[in-house]
Amino acid sequence: MDSTSDITIGQVVKSRAGRDKGNIFLVLDIIDDEYVYIVDGDIRKLDNPKKKKVKHLIIYNTIMPELKEKVKNRTKINNAYIRKLLEPFNMKL
Incomplete structure (x- = not known):
C-alpha cells in the first residue's frame, strides 16, 4: 500500500521516534x-x-482543512497560526 495515500497536507501527526518523540506536528508538505x-x-x-520519515509518525485522523487550503493557495501563514491549530492537541498531552 502506498503510504502517501493515508497522509495529507494539514494532517495532525505525532512523532514516534527521534529527538522530537511524542511531539505533535502538522504536515506541511x-x-x-x-x-x-x-x-x-x-x-x-x-x-x-522538519523532514521526517512517514514510518516514524503516528498519523491521526484529524486534518486541518483550513491549513490545507492556505498551503494550496499559497496564503501567508505564520507560526502563531500553526501553534493555535495544534493547541487542543498539546493540551491532551
Whole structure:
C-alpha cells in the first residue's frame, strides 16, 4: 500500500521516534512516499520544517482543512497560526 495515500497536507501527526518523540506536528508538505515536512510553529517553524520519515509518525485522523487550503493557495501563514491549530492537541498531552 502506498503510504502517501493515508497522509495529507494539514494532517495532525505525532512523532514516534527521534529527538522530537511524542511531539505533535502538522504536515506541511509531502516530499515522496517516504518523507514529509512537518511543523509545530514552536520548535519546528515554517521557515525550517522538519523532514521526517512517514514510518516514524503516528498519523491521526484529524486534518486541518483550513491549513490545507492556505498551503494550496499559497496564503501567508505564520507560526502563531500553526501553534493555535495544534493547541487542543498539546493540551491532551
